[in-house]
Amino acid sequence: xxxxxxxxxxxxxxxxMQAALEYQNEAWADGMADGIEPEIIADAAIAHALRETxxxxxxxxxxxxxxxxxxxxxxxxxxxxxxxx
Numbered sequence: 008x009x010x011x012x013x014x015x016x017x018x019x020x021x022x023x024m025q026a027a028l029e030y031q032n033e034a035w036a037d038g039m040a041d042g043i044e045p046e047i048i049a050d051a052a053i054a055h056a057l058r059e060t061x062x063x064x065x066x067x068x069x070x071x072x073x074x075x076x077x078x079x080x081x082x083x084x085x086x087x088x089x090x091x092x
Contacts, residue, residue: 031052038048060069079085 035045035048035052039045057069057073060072
């Protein structure tokens with residue numbers, strides 16, 4: 008069975024997300040190796056992401072992103088001890 012265009016698009020987005028996470032993990036490790044505290048690295052990453060989102064898509068999109076992240080956080084998506092069922 009041939010994959011639909013949406014399935015292919017979803018796979019591409021997933022692969023790009025994996026690559027982006029690898030880049031960020033490397034940057035995080037480099038910062039830690041240089042003695043930068045995790046809280047500072049996290050704050051810088053979030054601030055940069057928000058600036059870029061606002062630059063590219065505007066403040067409404069940034070607000071929607073923050074709302075989505077808050078809901079996902081409260082649902083436990085980012086918790087280290089989260090269990091999937």
